[in-house]
Amino acid sequence: MRLVLVGPPGAGKGTQAQYVAQYLIVPKISTGDIFRANVGQGTPLGMQAKAFMDAGDLVPDEVTIQMVRDRLAEDDAVKGFLLDGFPRNLPQARVLDTLLLDLGGGVDAVLEMVVDDDEVVRRLSGRRTCRQCGRIWHIDFEPPTTEDICDGCGGPLFQRDDDKEETIRHRLVVYAEQTSPLVSYYADKGILVGIDATGPVDDVTERAIAALRRYAH
Numbered sequence: 001m002r003l004v005l006v007g008p009p010g011a012g013k014g015t016q017a018q019y020v021a022q023y024l025i026v027p028k029i030s031t032g033d034i035f036r037a038n039v040g041q042g043t044p045l046g047m048q049a050k051a052f053m054d055a056g057d058l059v060p061d062e063v064t065i066q067m068v069r070d071r072l073a074e075d076d077a078v079k080g081f082l083l084d085g086f087p088r089n090l091p092q093a094r095v096l097d098t099l100l101l102d103l104g105g106g107v108d109a110v111l112e113m114v115v116d117d118d119e120v121v122r123r124l125s126g127r128r129t130c131r132q133c134g135r136i137w138h139i140d141f142e143p144p145t146t147e148d149i150c151d152g153c154g155g156p157l158f159q160r161d162d163d164k165e166e167t168i169r170h171r172l173v174v175y176a177e178q179t180s181p182l183v184s185y186y187a188d189k190g191i192l193v194g195i196d197a198t199g200p201v202d203d204v205t206e207r208a209i210a211a212l213r214r215y216a217h
């Protein structure tokens with residue numbers, strides 16, 4: 001299955017991607033994670049992306065699309081994938097369609113995760129991420145047993161540079177202006193399914209899986 005997650009920053013895409021990708025038995029491909037790994041390693045790609053990420057802006061399409069093209073060409077993506085954070089504007093969505101058409105088929109389903117802006121700010125200002133395994137935590141809503149240590153792998157947790165209130169507000173504007181048009185783009189294709197992404201993480205996972213059941217193959 002080829003699944004795309006859409007929703008504002010902080011909707012819980014990365015959190016749910018961990019579980020939904022496991023359920024669908026497909027790789028989770030997060031463009032934000034790939035960019036952050038490149039920034040951390042100081043690669044040319046990371047150096048190109050860093051200033052845009054710090055400002056809460058989208059990395060230019062040429063850079064992002066080439067990166068996704070390369071990632072989707074890897075063996076594990078042949079049988080399907082879960083995309084978290086891509087596409088993020090209409091040009092990216094159109095390129096993805098063309099890319100998949102060449103491989104046969106298209107996107108099977110798009111899961112829209114709906115939360116309001118105040119919840120996003122609450123979630124992102126307390127988000128912590130494991131430097132070692134990438135697992136996502138929250139200081140109040142999903143706290144690790146020991147502060148700043150990942151329960152899963154024992155790795156250190158860090159706060160993302162772009163999770164400052166000012167940058168969060170800007171990312172919400174970018175989402176509204178550039179990313180939210182994807183909702184009607186995919187609805188028009190008849191492959192959009194929306195869920196309420198508020199409430200406990202497990203409840204949201206159940207809703208996501210129930211919504212996707214009819215698309216899974």
Ligand code: ADP
Nearest residue numbers: 009010011012013014015123127137138141201
């Ligand atoms: P996104 O990938 O959409 O930006 P994340 O999955 O990183 O969002 O989640 C943002 C923050 O919100 C994280 O700190 C995460 O632990 C927390 N979070 C995710 N889902 C929920 C939920 N259902 N209830 C409360 N907090 C949540």
Ligand code: AMP
Nearest residue numbers: 031032052053057058059064085086088
């Ligand atoms: P995320 O981890 O999805 O919140 O993404 C973090 C940052 O990475 C974004 O604010 C952008 O700067 C960049 N980014 C991730 N995915 C994309 C994309 N598809 N297009 C452009 N920039 C992206």
